[in-house]
Amino acid sequence: MKRNTIISAIALVAVLGTAGLASAAGMGGHGKADGMGRMGPQMGAPVDFATLDADGDGTVTQAELDAQKQAQFDAIDTDGNGTVSAEELMANHEAKKAERMKDRTDKMIAARDTDGDGVLSLEELTSRPKVSMFDRIDTDGDGAISQAEFDAAKAKMAERGDRGERGHGGKGHHGGKDGGRDKR
Structure with missing residues (x-):
């Protein structure tokens, strides 16, 4: 069984490419058509192995990958004419952006809504986080x-910089990979 899983993973890498795997693993990203018929994460929602393994046999076949790719394409091709227009792509991008913004907003309210009323007051919105940087680093609480x-x-922090979190393209907060600080 483990061998089949490894073989399936290799097949996924070959077919979907790195950008497709990021989508399949739910890692998001900004995939682009690569000129070889593969589409990255903009094709649709992240796909997990169980979704790709449509027949549930523990392996993913080329036919199952093709079916998933077609389903993602069909979701974008809202008029069903077999092609995707700029308007359909734009609508898809806007829908994805709206989903991300809603998720971000929900997380912000959950993190800052100290009185639990589902809305943020000026104080809740502008207050500093309850956990200081010191407390985050002091993991044993001593x-x-x-x-x-x-x-x-x-x-x-270095790992976050390498992944390009917070829109800094992997450069940290101050431009360099080490955050622009001198490491003497």
Whole structure:
């Protein structure tokens, strides 16, 4: 069974490419047509292995991948004419953007709505986070940051920079990969 899963994963890499795998793994991203007939995450919602394995046999066949790709295309081709117009692509992009913005908004309200009324007051909206950076790094809660906690926090921040989080293209907050700071 493990061998079949590995073979299926290799097939996914070959067919979907890196951008498609990011979508399949639910990692988002900004995939583009690569000129070889593959489409990245803009094709549709992230797809997991169980969805690709339509017959539930523990493997993904080329036919199952083709069916998923067709289903994603059909979802964008809203007039069903077999082609995707600029308007249909734009509508798809706008719908995805609206989903992301709703998710972000819901998370913000959940994180800041201290009185639980489902809306944010001026105080809730402008208040500082309840957990300070110090508290985030002090993972054992002993009131002091150990070398291990410091190193773990530094590694986590570097990982975020490498993934390009927060729209900085993997450059950290200050331009360089190390955040623009001198590492003496």
